[in-house]
Amino acid sequence: MARSDERRPVQRDLDILPRLLVSSVDLLQTARDVAVARGNERLAVRIGLSKLQLLEIASLAQILGGERAVELWPGLPDPANDWMPPEVDQICFARAMFPAVKHAAILVLYRLLAEPGLYISAEALAGAARVKSLNFRRILNVYVCQLRKSLAEHGLADAIVTGKQSYALRADRALALRLLLSPR
Structure with a gap:
């Protein structure tokens, strides 16, 4: 039978994990920004994929850590809801999957994916793609x-x-489509 003092380090590690993940994700975001600024899109996509993997770990930490993990990092994905609005990393991954597709088209795809089966007006999709032209x-x-x-x-x-x-x-x-757009 495990003694109570043997369990404390595990709980302490679970308490520290969300903070470490926040720092790691912030560091990866900075590295990705540098790669984008230097024009190295391939490296930026790889860093973005690493950040997505950390977010998956963060989601697991939220499940293990419960409410405390959510308090430390409110931006964690909700395990009960598998869809979130697209972040830069998700768009980068989608661009890697569909290299012939423009950034704005990826935004249209995610907007459609937000409400499958429902018709979304051209105006709403143009707004999602940030198109400001009269020929939208x-x-x-x-x-x-x-x-x-x-x-x-x-x-x-x-x-x-x-x-x-x-x-x-x-x-x-x-x-x-969701499975296609999710990192493996």
Whole structure:
């Protein structure tokens, strides 16, 4: 039978873990910013993937550490909700998966992924992509074409459907797309 004093170091380690993860993620973000500033996109993507792995560990620490971990780092992913708005690292990973797709098109994809099965207006998608042009429908059409072509390369050619001045991500394709966009 384990004595109570043997359990204390384990609890202390669980208390320290979220702080260490916060420092590590901050350090990786700084390294990623330097890589981007120097124009080394490949290194920036690799650092971004490492940061995503740390966030997964942080999520586990939240489960193990309970409320205390959430207090120390409120930005931790919620284990009960597997989708979060896209962060820079998620966009970098998606750009690595779909190299022919522009940054703004990735934002459209994540916006569609937020509500699979629902038609989202062209205006809302243009807003998600931060398009400020009066020709936003044409620009959005280009982004959707890029996405469809790239998704077709991964067996998801019919994932995006067109409505009347709107687009939707098919609900039955959302899980496959989430798995595709999640780091392995």
